[in-house]
Amino acid sequence: MDMLWNGWGDPAKAAPLPDSVTGLLRDLLGVKPRSTPALALDDLDLPAPTAGPAALAALAEAVGGAEHVRTDAESRIRHTRGKSTPDLLRIRTGDLSDVPQAVVLPATHDEVLAVLRVCADHALAAVPFGGGTSVVGGLAPERGAFVALDLRRMDALLDLDPVSRTAVLQPGLRAPAAEALLAEQGFTLGHFPQSFEWASIGGFAAARSSGQASAGYGRFDEMVLGLTLATPEGTVETGRAPRSAAGPDLRQLILGSEGAFGVITSVTVRVRPLPETKVYEGWRFASFEAGAAALRRLAQDGPRPTVLRLSDETETLIGLASPDKIGAGLGQSDAGCLAITGYEGTPEETAYRRERAAAVLTACGGTPLGTESGERWAHGRFSAPYLRDALLDVGAFAETLETAAFWSRVPELYAAVRTALTDTLTEAGTPPLVMCHISHVYENGASLYFTVVSAQGEDPVAHWTPAKHAANEAIGAAGGTISHHHGVGTDHRDWYVRETGELAVEALRAVKRRLDPDGLLNPGVLLPTD
Amino acid sequence: MDMLWNGWGDPAKAAPLPDSVTGLLRDLLGVKPRSTPALALDDLDLPAPTAGPAALAALAEAVGGAEHVRTDAESRIRHTRGKSTPDLLRIRTGDLSDVPQAVVLPATHDEVLAVLRVCADHALAAVPFGGGTSVVGGLAPERGAFVALDLRRMDALLDLDPVSRTAVLQPGLRAPAAEALLAEQGFTLGHFPQSFEWASIGGFAAARSSGQASAGYGRFDEMVLGLTLATPEGTVETGRAPRSAAGPDLRQLILGSEGAFGVITSVTVRVRPLPETKVYEGWRFASFEAGAAALRRLAQDGPRPTVLRLSDETETLIGLASPDKIGAGLGQSDAGCLAITGYEGTPEETAYRRERAAAVLTACGGTPLGTESGERWAHGRFSAPYLRDALLDVGAFAETLETAAFWSRVPELYAAVRTALTDTLTEAGTPPLVMCHISHVYENGASLYFTVVSAQGEDPVAHWTPAKHAANEAIGAAGGTISHHHGVGTDHRDWYVRETGELAVEALRAVKRRLDPDGLLNPGVLLPTD
Incomplete structure (x- = not known):
């Protein structure tokens, strides 16, 4: 099943807000009903693809047939951007400026390599697409003409080693399917982020996901023991042993690379017995x-x-x-x-x-x-995104953001982000509710997950942007990281560069240039383009 | 106190083997007494330095005085190579082909940066030197003229945050001093490798050390929360939060970089309360x-x-x-x-x-x-290296090597390495004793630590080399990593490249070129030179 194109998840699970809540929003936050009706999928005005027949034919050959290269409107729209609130607000107004030329569905590692060759030949960028759940602009590259590289056909459990308690998963496996396959053999991954029902194994790895049971099972990046990466320059394979002193840990260079270094085509993970x-x-x-x-x-x-x-x-x-x-x-x-x-x-x-x-x-x-x-x-652990849809439907604005810091900095970070969000939105005439929870804990620190609800501005995305930027600035000033588990994408990139420092970013760009010399992988995501 | 120049540790702790053991070695392994007397430090024939007065003056200026640039014979000899058995055998025969031009002692991060600038100006390579305990050729660069960058003056505990349970340590702190400083405030690092008495914090980080209490305290790379790296191109600082989704984990790119990317000038570590x-x-x-x-x-x-x-x-x-x-x-x-x-x-x-x-x-x-x-x-946990000295003294050969693999591969790895060592040395006329222990465990695998004792060959280093290479091949074929906690250095480099793959190694070399464009940092250690 495909996710709702203009919202979250399974349309059948959507539920309107109770009238009492609508009243509350109105009385407390000044939320007014939307004045414009929602667009239907068919109403959207899709730009014609610029990718020519030669490119499409070459892509079809790369993935074993034209049926695996989709150029229909619905497929392209469903692969436009991710699921941040600005993403939803933009698509709801028919903004398809980030639409892919085509959706390509490779079935193997070698097909991914072939697709990347075709992209290089035809000056197309390539955006790996797993569950499509990015909330940081990770699916909206800077370069105009790109294909969405949808990994859904790569959805197998390739191997399970019950002695070592490891499993090899393909990247297009969505989390529930991965759990079901592992459960047949008595195991679990234990990774349950809020995006669980839709997000994919490859996406978890690419964006350093962290789940709600991370105190017990660890972050996704702690579960990963090996990775295969398809790049325009060939294949990188990592993970000979659980731990090694043989050089830098290349797994940790690929984890969090958000598709900018290559396409993750298999992930070896630690599994645990299903809890009784x-x-x-x-x-x-x-x-x-x-x-x-x-x-x-x-x-x-x-x-x-x-x-x-x-x-x-x-x-x-x-x-x-x-x-x-x-x-x-x-x-x-x-x-x-x-x-x-x-x-x-x-x-x-x-x-x-x-x-x-x-x-x-x-x-x-x-x-x-x-x-x-x-x-x-x-x-209700996976239901908050449905709630957001209902809030957007009634004219409210709702968004989340998150960070992490060492314990001694957490109080300051908490106060600073709350203040930045509250002050900016209040000054803009839409005083918000700012809520927060500690979502993940470590020996040395914790993450803070903020939810903001307010009235929508006239142009809701433009209205929100200064508040988001103020939060980003507050995070940096208070010693937090720009993201604990959502990632960088394009939305956080400038703050990521400041947090990381120019020289370290240059070192990462050197890696990218070596693996992706034409800069066709997710241009502008994570790392600035030249 | 300085370590013994031609052996391990504190000369006062050395003890000869009991006669019964000497007899055992003779009867079981055919060990014969050495025919050549041991050289004294004064007997060694030291090559004259090629670094001219201008370079030495500039180095002195970089580190605040000529007293911090040592060119005397003893200092240079004490910074020649590390403590592998081949290292000891070579220095005991007076082989000083890897001697540094000078020993430079910076006191601050900025002084390290200044030293690197001088090295670039004067075509000198720079080899970071902590405890000098490398057993993989990590202190023997390929380029002839180099300075040893001894970090012993950078030996402070810079900060301790009891709330976050983090400490900022300088790289030249030796482990016992670090533990003593932390203990004053009720904390411990919990890192006790066999090299504990001599190895340094910077070295632990650079080589991904793992200690004997790793099952409880984790590996050193798991303790590290932040790093500062001085490179010829400037400074890299990492570690805003215990964990982050802001891109690849740069800490894990610096950990294990063995001085090839830069000089680690501070390490933020997780500390724990002293155990009762x-x-x-x-x-x-x-x-x-x-x-x-x-x-x-x-x-x-x-x-x-x-x-x-x-x-x-x-x-x-x-x-x-x-x-x-x-x-x-x-x-x-x-x-x-x-x-x-x-x-x-x-x-x-x-x-x-x-x-x-x-x-x-x-x-x-x-x-x-x-x-x-x-x-x-x-x-006796730190005494094995003293035992090795005693064995070398009586004409035996003794060396260790280690690897790790996933649990299901451990039996095969164990058998393959034992067989490789036993067969090669037996065929060479010196049937060995090969011992092994599981030294570190993980959910998904374990490390194997081998000790080999045999009679010395006529040329002991040349005699050992084929056995070491056979073990390296066996490790690769049986799915192990070339090192679990000793590192790569120059000794393991070729096997490391094969394990890692050319493309991944090229990506790391791209990082090195960006941070160290003149290739002056530890040339040939970890990564091949051009």
Whole structure:
């Protein structure tokens, strides 16, 4: 099934907001109903492709037939940009300036290499496309004429080694399919980002994804043991051993390369036995500060839950984690901050961790809320993007952004980003709700995930841009990284360059030039073009 | 204190082998007493430096005075090569073909940058020198005229953040000094490789070191959160957050770069509270296979000890881990395989892990040997290099090498390397003892650490080289990596290139050319020169 072209996910799962919420948005944030009706797919005015028949024929030959090169309007529109709020707002107004010339569907590593040769010959850029869930402009290259390299035909589990607990996955496998294939043999990857239902294995690797169970299973980049990369100059294969002292870790050079160095055509991952037990529960803390101190203690001294997250006061009040409860907490000034802890594993080991963690959380001032709030979180864990669609439908603006820092910088980072977003949007006449949660914890720091809801401006994308830029500046000034798990794309690129430093960026560009001398891979994504 | 110029460590700690062992070597391996007397430092014939007074004056200016540029014979000899057995054999015969022109001692990052500028101006190569403990030819560049950039003056703890549990260390800090500075504030790094007493923080990072407590504390590359790199083209700084999705992880590009990309001038590391409890104990397994299965179970399903290692039958018999017991086990055909488990942490947490791990080890067929064998291991954990000196002194040859692979490949790798070493040296007329232990474990694989003892050939280095090359070939064919924690240097470079692949190596060379366009940093180490 294809994802909704102008929103998130499965159209059948969409649900309008309850009237009470609509009223709340109107009264609290001044959200006004949209004055323009939504466009249908057929209404869109698609630019004619400039890629000629020779290029299309060569692409068809590269991928074993014309049926694997799609130039129809729907295919092209469905491969235009990703799923950030600006992406959705643009496509909803019919802006197809970033549409691909064609959608090419290779079935093998060698076909990917062949496609890249054709692209070089015909001056076409190539944009690898997995689940299409980028929220940072990762699918909108700078160069005009490009093909979307959709990897959906590369969707096999190639190998599973139960002794080493490793699996070789193709990049076009979407996460639920990967989990299903692994589950047949008793294993799981344990990677459950909010984009889980749609995102792909290759995309997880290319963008350094991190899932909601990262406290227990690690980030995706920590799960990756090997990668195969198809580049215009040939193939790179990495991963002879779990760890090595043989030079720099090339896996970590490919992870996060966002398609700019090559197309990831296979990923060797660490797998774990399917957990026998899963328990999620809620805890209440009097303040975000108190809750964060508790999370830090668990992250540093253990025992570490599998899932560990903490909403700030505003997010707890708004109850974003359970869309059906939106607004239910408003007015409860003592709601405090909701933490979710989850434990997955064997019954015995899970019980031990849960009991010990509960003692730590209690010692840190937490109050147990039982499993109901935990189960509610688990039930709604992938639903926030649907909520965003409903908010956009009623004329509200909703977007997320995220960062990470060392623990000692987290309070400053939290305050700085909140202030930047609140001040910028308030000054622009649309005072926002800014919510935040700690989404991932490490021994040495944590990530902060912000959600912003406000009224839309007249031109919603132009209205949002200064606030986003102010948040980016605040992140940099407060010592955070420009992205903890969404990636760089084109949206974060300028701040990424500042964070990384010119010389280091030049070193990465030297890698790109060696692997992609014509600059045809995702031009302008991650790295500036010449 | 300086390390012994022609051997390992503190001369005061050297001890001759007991006569019983000497007899054993003679009877078992045909070791004959050396026919040539050992050279003294004063006997060595040092090539005159070719670096002229202008270069030396400029270097002196770069580092704040002529007293920080040493050209005396002893300084130059002490910075010639590292501590592999071939290195020691060469220096013991007076081979000073790899001697530096001068030893330069910068005190700051900016002084390192200044030294690199002088090197570029005067066509001198620069070889970063930390503890001088390389065993892979990491200090023997291909280009003739070079200076040793000794980082010993950069030996401060620059910052300790007890909230984030991070510390900023200068590269010239030796591990014991680093631990002492951290201990003053209640913290430890937990990095205890065999080279602990001499190796430096910068060297750990540059060569991707891994310590004996890696099961609990992780590898050194897992401890590193940030790095500063001085290159001929300027400075690279990494590490804004524990983890990030902002592009490739540049830390992992610098880690393992072995001085070829730049000089590491500061390292931000994760630190942990000093453990209240340390317990080490021994376990006996009937076979290496059975013991390896037990280690794998702990590595994959936990609980994970802080120290976890397993000697094969031969190493257990020889008792290499406790030099004073050499030979004591010979004749005990039922010695089986000795595993060492260690637990460090709080008393309660340590007790839980120890009890649960004991249950797993028992279920896997292990027999507990108590803490005496564990304490003996801990007591002698840094002494093996002294033993090697004693063996070389009596005319034996002794060397180590190591690799890693995924668990399912470990048995094949073990057999292949043993066979390669045994066959090659036997055919050359010096049948060896080949011992092995699993030195580090991961969920998905393990490292194998081999020790070879035999009679010396007529030309000991030339005699050993074919066996070393045969082991390298066997590692590659059996799916291992050419080094798990010693690094690449010049000794492993050709096999590293084959393991990594030409295109990936070209990408790394592109990085080097961008950061070090004149190729003055460690030429030929890690990467081939043009």
